[in-house]
Amino acid sequence: MINGLVALLNYFQKERHHREPGADEALKLLLTAIRETTNYIDQYYNKDNRDQDKEFYLCKIWEESALSLRRFNKDLADRCLLKGIYWNGGGEMISVKENRIKIEDMRKDFQVLFDDI
Numbered sequence: 001m002i003n004g005l006v007a008l009l010n011y012f013q014k015e016r017h018h019r020e021p022g023a024d025e026a027l028k029l030l031l032t033a034i035r036e037t038t039n040y041i042d043q044y045y046n047k048d049n050r051d052q053d054k055e056f057y058l059c060k061i062w063e064e065s066a067l068s069l070r071r072f073n074k075d076l077a078d079r080c081l082l083k084g085i086y087w088n089g090g091g092e093m094i095s096v097k098e099n100r101i102k103i104e105d106m107r108k109d110f111q112v113l114f115d116d117i
Helices: 002-018 023-043 052-069 074-090 103-116
Strands: none
Touching (some): 023 052, 023 074, 023 103, 052 074, 074 103
């Protein structure tokens, strides 16, 4: 009987996390930032024709992602904020590898967060 109640309690607690207000929007913003950044890197980055307007846009979506993630994962939110700073011209000051803001790191952490909330 106790085991059944514990299992039921665990189920409802897990379901509560899936219904956390703002979770879907936070995941959507992070996935958009990852996708847009990946597309930009594939097309322009490390070439002579970098697009400052697009880099400003990337800064904006990483910052929006950071704000939406604060409640769910502060570490990931902080790294999204760093990613925004990076795309706002701070790339020379920020170590992508050291700060774990490589796109592969962000994609991996998206998946972990997706599974958690």
